[in-house]
Amino acid sequence: MKKVITYGTFDLLHYGHIRLLERAKRLGDYLIVGVTSDDFDRSRGKINVHQSMTDRVKAVRETGLADEVIVEEYEGQKIDDIRKYGIDVFAIGLDWEGKFDYLGAYCKVVYLPRTEGVSSSEIRREKRKVRIGVVGETPVVKKIVNESRYVDGCEITGICSEDGEFMEKEFDLPLKTENFSELIEKVDAVYVASRPGMHYAHIKQALENGKHVLCESPITLSASECRELFDLADKKGCILMDAIKTAYSTAYSRMLLIVKSGSIGKVVSVNAVCTSLRKNENGDKLFYFKNWNSMSAWGPTGLLPVFQLLGVDYKNKKVFSLFDDRAEDYDIYSKIDLEYDGAVATVQVGNGVKAEGELVIAGTDGYIYVPAPWWKTDYFEVRFENGEKNRRYFYQLDGEGLRYEIVSFIKSIESKESIDVIDRRISEKICETVAVTNRKSSKTPR
Ligand code: C2G
Numbered sequence: 513m514k515k516v517i518t519y520g521t522f523d524l525l526h527y528g529h530i531r532l533l534e535r536a537k538r539l540g541d542y543l544i545v546g547v548t549s550d551d552f553d554r555s556r557g558k559i560n561v562h563q564s565m566t567d568r569v570k571a572v573r574e575t576g577l578a579d580e581v582i583v584e585e586y587e588g589q590k591i592d593d594i595r596k597y598g599i600d601v602f603a604i605g606l607d608w609e610g611k612f613d614y615l616g617a618y619c620k621v622v623y624l625p626r627t628e629g630v631s632s633s634e635i636r637r638e639k640r641k642v643r644i645g646v647v648g649e650t651p652v653v654k655k656i657v658n659e660s661r662y663v664d665g666c667e668i669t670g671i672c673s674e675d676g677e678f679m680e681k682e683f684d685l686p687l688k689t690e691n692f693s694e695l696i697e698k699v700d701a702v703y704v705a706s707r708p709g710m711h712y713a714h715i716k717q718a719l720e721n722g723k724h725v726l727c728e729s730p731i732t733l734s735a736s737e738c739r740e741l742f743d744l745a746d747k748k749g750c751i752l753m754d755a756i757k758t759a760y761s762t763a764y765s766r767m768l769l770i771v772k773s774g775s776i777g778k779v780v781s782v783n784a785v786c787t788s789l790r791k792n793e794n795g796d797k798l799f800y801f802k803n804w805n806s807m808s809a810w811g812p813t814g815l816l817p818v819f820q821l822l823g824v825d826y827k828n829k830k831v832f833s834l835f836d837d838r839a840e841d842y843d844i845y846s847k848i849d850l851e852y853d854g855a856v857a858t859v860q861v862g863n864g865v866k867a868e869g870e871l872v873i874a875g876t877d878g879y880i881y882v883p884a885p886w887w888k889t890d891y892f893e894v895r896f897e898n899g900e901k902n903r904r905y906f907y908q909l910d911g912e913g914l915r916y917e918i919v920s921f922i923k924s925i926e927s928k929e930s931i932d933v934i935d936r937r938i939s940e941k942i943c944e945t946v947a948v949t950n951r952k953s954s955k956t957p958r
Pocket of ligand 1: 519520521522523528529532548584603604605606607608625626627628629630631632
């Protein structure tokens, strides 16, 4: 029996895929189809795949052309599969010409002509693009504009900023305005990265006008305002999403699953440090950075693993802050201690201070170590007293997680259902916990 194998993502299965499978099948008597796993696609930079692996496998099965469907999970698997299944022919579309010649050492390699005029990317692109307007003046605004170019189905069409110079100098966009109403009139969705004190007004206005919102955390400066905005989003049938890029990193979410599955025993402590220095063009330290004090700039990220692992119902909170002389509510460094039943957490944040940005999660059997900068997690270790049991994990992270965050936002808009990577109760609790504390209140920490 002559065995043939082919591989693909087979997203939104179309005529081109079916013809490829038919021709591959004709090359032998038995056809094995390898469908890529979601992780494998992500690691090879295919981030816009619309269907889940389960749906893609189902669609390939339903063609009735595959005698067997397998999952492709890792680089180099093709060689393993060819040996394991005793493959005679490896077939793939001509768009891969030359790329799989190395498999010629194991079986015959055939490149089949592609079907012209149809592709998953085109089908995805044909859908109307979501027009996104950005508001704000933090450095992440630039990153979001750049990262959105990797995401099908959206385009950044305008910016609104209080800082006219920043807008003029840094952006090449069709619409630049200092008037927020003008921006939201011309877009379907808004990415809010204005100063935290402005979030509530910006989000409310956007939602009231039926626009979806992705907002840099903290969404607002109080839990009640945050809840009110989520309720408004539901009422208006709009998406409101918290933008903490770390939540969208594959390594970070795997790390959470490992902890939740009990690998390190019961979690007794979460210790997160997040700091950065702010500099202006002259290299001088710019402490007062557009109202993003340490608590608002880093608090949400630092609190994320705490709330995701220990929950939001802490019993006690103590905050110690060091303030910049020039501004009442600008903490250059804060330490948040949270007490839970049977666990504690410490989050240290600094905007204008530098320390080792690690995350350590201690458990009764072992601990997790995520090296600096842990908020861009691509690597972590599970460590035990007996070092032989230690495990190391690495997952590719492109665009600091921002592009996956935008993909989730666009998918939520298209499916009209929020993909809540960050639970709403966590977003609300973040708002409540980071709401500083000016010089006076720091003397009587809550
Ligand atoms: N294809 C085709 N004609 C089209 C579109 C796709 O013949 N109009 C073929 C591709 O050449 C490929 C198969 O259909 O052989 C699956 O295509 P994709 O789903 O785009 O998968 P791809 O990214 O090419 O994955 O390890 C993964 C594989 O190497 C290929």
